[in-house]
Amino acid sequence: MRKISKMSFAAIIVLFIVVLLVNIGLVSAHEHDFTEIKQLIDSGTACNQLADEQLEAIGDYYMEQIHPGEAHELMDNMMGGEGSASLKQVHINMAKRLYCNEES
Structure with missing residues:
Protein backbone atom coordinates (compact mmCIF):
# COMPACT_ATOMS: atom_id res chain seq x y z
CA MET A 1 0.00 0.00 0.00
CA ARG A 2 1.36 3.42 -0.94
CA LYS A 3 1.96 5.92 1.76
CA ILE A 4 0.10 9.18 1.38
CA SER A 5 2.54 12.05 1.22
CA LYS A 6 2.17 14.97 3.60
CA MET A 7 1.24 17.17 0.63
CA SER A 8 -1.55 14.82 -0.50
CA PHE A 9 -2.85 14.49 3.04
CA ALA A 10 -2.94 18.28 3.41
CA ALA A 11 -4.81 18.58 0.10
CA ILE A 12 -7.40 16.04 1.29
CA ILE A 13 -7.89 17.96 4.54
CA VAL A 14 -8.30 21.27 2.69
CA LEU A 15 -10.80 19.67 0.28
CA PHE A 16 -12.76 18.24 3.21
CA ILE A 17 -12.91 21.65 4.91
CA VAL A 18 -14.06 23.35 1.69
CA VAL A 19 -16.83 20.78 1.18
CA LEU A 20 -17.90 21.16 4.81
CA LEU A 21 -18.05 24.97 4.54
CA VAL A 22 -20.04 24.80 1.29
CA ASN A 23 -22.56 22.46 2.92
CA ILE A 24 -22.91 24.73 5.94
CA GLY A 25 -23.53 27.65 3.58
CA LEU A 26 -26.21 25.73 1.70
CA VAL A 27 -27.99 24.76 4.90
CA SER A 28 -27.92 28.36 6.11
CA ALA A 29 -29.33 29.57 2.80
CA HIS A 30 -32.34 27.26 3.23
CA GLU A 31 -33.10 28.30 6.80
CA HIS A 32 -35.92 30.73 7.27
Missing part, protein backbone atom coordinates in the same frame (compact mmCIF):
# COMPACT_ATOMS: atom_id res chain seq x y z
CA ASP A 33 -35.91 33.68 9.62
CA PHE A 34 -39.16 33.29 11.50
CA THR A 35 -38.55 36.13 13.99
CA GLU A 36 -41.32 38.38 12.62
CA ILE A 37 -43.77 35.50 12.29
CA LYS A 38 -43.04 34.34 15.85
CA GLN A 39 -43.79 37.90 17.03
CA LEU A 40 -47.05 37.87 15.05
CA ILE A 41 -48.03 34.54 16.64
CA ASP A 42 -47.09 35.79 20.11
CA SER A 43 -49.21 38.93 19.57
CA GLY A 44 -52.34 36.76 19.36
CA THR A 45 -53.74 38.67 16.38
CA ALA A 46 -57.24 37.44 15.54
CA CYS A 47 -57.41 35.24 12.44
CA ASN A 48 -60.00 37.46 10.76
CA GLN A 49 -57.41 40.26 10.84
CA LEU A 50 -54.72 38.22 9.05
CA ALA A 51 -54.10 38.24 5.30
CA ASP A 52 -53.54 34.97 3.44
CA GLU A 53 -49.83 35.83 3.16
CA GLN A 54 -49.60 36.09 6.95
CA LEU A 55 -51.49 32.82 7.40
CA GLU A 56 -49.17 31.18 4.88
CA ALA A 57 -46.12 32.40 6.82
CA ILE A 58 -47.61 31.19 10.12
CA GLY A 59 -48.28 27.77 8.58
CA ASP A 60 -44.73 27.68 7.23
CA TYR A 61 -43.47 28.47 10.74
CA TYR A 62 -45.51 25.65 12.27
CA MET A 63 -44.30 23.21 9.61
CA GLU A 64 -40.71 24.16 10.45
CA GLN A 65 -41.39 23.45 14.13
CA ILE A 66 -42.90 20.04 13.34
CA HIS A 67 -40.41 19.06 10.59
CA PRO A 68 -37.24 21.16 11.07
CA GLY A 69 -34.57 21.83 8.47
CA GLU A 70 -34.17 19.38 5.64
CA ALA A 71 -37.33 17.48 6.62
CA HIS A 72 -39.28 20.72 6.08
CA GLU A 73 -37.73 21.15 2.64
CA LEU A 74 -38.68 17.58 1.73
CA MET A 75 -42.25 18.14 2.94
CA ASP A 76 -42.47 21.36 0.91
CA ASN A 77 -41.29 19.51 -2.21
CA MET A 78 -43.82 16.71 -1.68
CA MET A 79 -46.61 19.28 -1.45
CA GLY A 80 -45.85 21.11 -4.67
CA GLY A 81 -42.54 22.84 -4.10
CA GLU A 82 -41.56 26.36 -3.14
CA GLY A 83 -43.81 28.98 -4.73
CA SER A 84 -46.56 26.55 -5.75
CA ALA A 85 -50.23 27.27 -5.11
CA SER A 86 -50.67 23.85 -3.49
CA LEU A 87 -47.88 24.44 -0.94
CA LYS A 88 -49.26 27.90 -0.19
CA GLN A 89 -52.67 26.36 0.53
CA VAL A 90 -51.12 23.66 2.75
CA HIS A 91 -49.40 26.35 4.84
CA ILE A 92 -52.61 28.41 5.07
CA ASN A 93 -54.56 25.32 6.14
CA MET A 94 -51.96 24.50 8.81
CA ALA A 95 -52.24 28.03 10.20
CA LYS A 96 -56.03 27.87 10.23
CA ARG A 97 -55.96 24.56 12.08
CA LEU A 98 -53.08 25.20 14.51
CA TYR A 99 -53.24 28.96 15.08
CA CYS A 100 -56.92 29.70 14.47
CA ASN A 101 -58.19 26.33 15.81
CA GLU A 102 -60.46 25.94 12.78
CA GLU A 103 -61.67 22.53 11.68
CA SER A 104 -61.45 21.71 7.98
Whole structure:
Protein backbone atom coordinates (compact mmCIF):
# COMPACT_ATOMS: atom_id res chain seq x y z
CA MET A 1 0.00 0.00 0.00
CA ARG A 2 1.36 3.42 -0.94
CA LYS A 3 1.96 5.92 1.76
CA ILE A 4 0.10 9.18 1.38
CA SER A 5 2.54 12.05 1.22
CA LYS A 6 2.17 14.97 3.60
CA MET A 7 1.24 17.17 0.63
CA SER A 8 -1.55 14.82 -0.50
CA PHE A 9 -2.85 14.49 3.04
CA ALA A 10 -2.94 18.28 3.41
CA ALA A 11 -4.81 18.58 0.10
CA ILE A 12 -7.40 16.04 1.29
CA ILE A 13 -7.89 17.96 4.54
CA VAL A 14 -8.30 21.27 2.69
CA LEU A 15 -10.80 19.67 0.28
CA PHE A 16 -12.76 18.24 3.21
CA ILE A 17 -12.91 21.65 4.91
CA VAL A 18 -14.06 23.35 1.69
CA VAL A 19 -16.83 20.78 1.18
CA LEU A 20 -17.90 21.16 4.81
CA LEU A 21 -18.05 24.97 4.54
CA VAL A 22 -20.04 24.80 1.29
CA ASN A 23 -22.56 22.46 2.92
CA ILE A 24 -22.91 24.73 5.94
CA GLY A 25 -23.53 27.65 3.58
CA LEU A 26 -26.21 25.73 1.70
CA VAL A 27 -27.99 24.76 4.90
CA SER A 28 -27.92 28.36 6.11
CA ALA A 29 -29.33 29.57 2.80
CA HIS A 30 -32.34 27.26 3.23
CA GLU A 31 -33.10 28.30 6.80
CA HIS A 32 -35.92 30.73 7.27
CA ASP A 33 -35.91 33.68 9.62
CA PHE A 34 -39.16 33.29 11.50
CA THR A 35 -38.55 36.13 13.99
CA GLU A 36 -41.32 38.38 12.62
CA ILE A 37 -43.77 35.50 12.29
CA LYS A 38 -43.04 34.34 15.85
CA GLN A 39 -43.79 37.90 17.03
CA LEU A 40 -47.05 37.87 15.05
CA ILE A 41 -48.03 34.54 16.64
CA ASP A 42 -47.09 35.79 20.11
CA SER A 43 -49.21 38.93 19.57
CA GLY A 44 -52.34 36.76 19.36
CA THR A 45 -53.74 38.67 16.38
CA ALA A 46 -57.24 37.44 15.54
CA CYS A 47 -57.41 35.24 12.44
CA ASN A 48 -60.00 37.46 10.76
CA GLN A 49 -57.41 40.26 10.84
CA LEU A 50 -54.72 38.22 9.05
CA ALA A 51 -54.10 38.24 5.30
CA ASP A 52 -53.54 34.97 3.44
CA GLU A 53 -49.83 35.83 3.16
CA GLN A 54 -49.60 36.09 6.95
CA LEU A 55 -51.49 32.82 7.40
CA GLU A 56 -49.17 31.18 4.88
CA ALA A 57 -46.12 32.40 6.82
CA ILE A 58 -47.61 31.19 10.12
CA GLY A 59 -48.28 27.77 8.58
CA ASP A 60 -44.73 27.68 7.23
CA TYR A 61 -43.47 28.47 10.74
CA TYR A 62 -45.51 25.65 12.27
CA MET A 63 -44.30 23.21 9.61
CA GLU A 64 -40.71 24.16 10.45
CA GLN A 65 -41.39 23.45 14.13
CA ILE A 66 -42.90 20.04 13.34
CA HIS A 67 -40.41 19.06 10.59
CA PRO A 68 -37.24 21.16 11.07
CA GLY A 69 -34.57 21.83 8.47
CA GLU A 70 -34.17 19.38 5.64
CA ALA A 71 -37.33 17.48 6.62
CA HIS A 72 -39.28 20.72 6.08
CA GLU A 73 -37.73 21.15 2.64
CA LEU A 74 -38.68 17.58 1.73
CA MET A 75 -42.25 18.14 2.94
CA ASP A 76 -42.47 21.36 0.91
CA ASN A 77 -41.29 19.51 -2.21
CA MET A 78 -43.82 16.71 -1.68
CA MET A 79 -46.61 19.28 -1.45
CA GLY A 80 -45.85 21.11 -4.67
CA GLY A 81 -42.54 22.84 -4.10
CA GLU A 82 -41.56 26.36 -3.14
CA GLY A 83 -43.81 28.98 -4.73
CA SER A 84 -46.56 26.55 -5.75
CA ALA A 85 -50.23 27.27 -5.11
CA SER A 86 -50.67 23.85 -3.49
CA LEU A 87 -47.88 24.44 -0.94
CA LYS A 88 -49.26 27.90 -0.19
CA GLN A 89 -52.67 26.36 0.53
CA VAL A 90 -51.12 23.66 2.75
CA HIS A 91 -49.40 26.35 4.84
CA ILE A 92 -52.61 28.41 5.07
CA ASN A 93 -54.56 25.32 6.14
CA MET A 94 -51.96 24.50 8.81
CA ALA A 95 -52.24 28.03 10.20
CA LYS A 96 -56.03 27.87 10.23
CA ARG A 97 -55.96 24.56 12.08
CA LEU A 98 -53.08 25.20 14.51
CA TYR A 99 -53.24 28.96 15.08
CA CYS A 100 -56.92 29.70 14.47
CA ASN A 101 -58.19 26.33 15.81
CA GLU A 102 -60.46 25.94 12.78
CA GLU A 103 -61.67 22.53 11.68
CA SER A 104 -61.45 21.71 7.98
